[in-house]
Amino acid sequence: MIELALTITYAAVGVSLLLNLVRLARGPDPTDRILALDTMVINAIALIMLLGIAQHTTLLFEAAMLFAMVGFVTTVAFCRFLLRGDVIE
Amino acid sequence: MLIAEAVVAALLLTGSFFLLVGSVGLLKLPDLMTRLHAPTKATTLGIGSVLIASVVYFAAIEGRVSIHELLITLFLFLTAPVTAHMVAKAHLHRDRATAERLPPAAGGGGWATLDDDPEPGARSEPSGP
Numbered sequence: 001m002i003e004l005a006l007t008i009t010y011a012a013v014g015v016s017l018l019l020n021l022v023r024l025a026r027g028p029d030p031t032d033r034i035l036a037l038d039t040m041v042i043n044a045i046a047l048i049m050l051l052g053i054a055q056h057t058t059l060l061f062e063a064a065m066l067f068a069m070v071g072f073v074t075t076v077a078f079c080r081f082l083l084r085g086d087v088i089e
Numbered sequence: 090m091l092i093a094e095a096v097v098a099a100l101l102l103t104g105s106f107f108l109l110v111g112s113v114g115l116l117k118l119p120d121l122m123t124r125l126h127a128p129t130k131a132t133t134l135g136i137g138s139v140l141i142a143s144v145v146y147f148a149a150i151e152g153r154v155s156i157h158e159l160l161i162t163l164f165l166f167l168t169a170p171v172t173a174h175m176v177a178k179a180h181l182h183r184d185r186a187t188a189e190r191l192p193p194a195a196g197g198g199g200w201a202t203l204d205d206d207p208e209p210g211a212r213s214e215p216s217g218p
Contacts, residue, residue: 001094005099006101011105013105023115023124032121034179035115035124035176038128039128039131042131043131045165046104046136053101058147061143061158065161065164069164083175
């Protein structure tokens, strides 16, 4: 039962990443692209968690945590760059 | 054991549904301010369900209680409003049409991110560099 649910969830997350990629390529404004990248990070975290469940290991959760942190810092840095023209003033 | 498996499967399916809904909304909604609202479902409900599924899975089936997932949930819940605020602010500064359609701010002083301070020097703390 869990295997079937995992397969369906893998497919859903994969489709979500593709949709985000379309928005990333199409997005009329840089802010749309930043938002698409942020959502891609969210989906990638979900993918890492699913891999952890499928392989019966808790080792991957540190990777997911680091990914969440890096994604947050990246998004804030991009927005900062758009707002001020510089990341660290 | 069967109940735990059913709970994990149901949580995974809920999470996948909300992740998909967030991304479809990101693609389909008409402008950035509405698009901003779709991925929050993916962040809170989608990731939340997947993380709770993982907690239940490792606690009930593998017999290991791990709290890393709760840490990730806490971090995402703390940072999601900050990123949404930053993206909206960047959008307001880049898009004049949206900035002009904003309702007047309470107090008559204008929007803090767009307009100047109406009474410079009224606040006691020193202003930034």
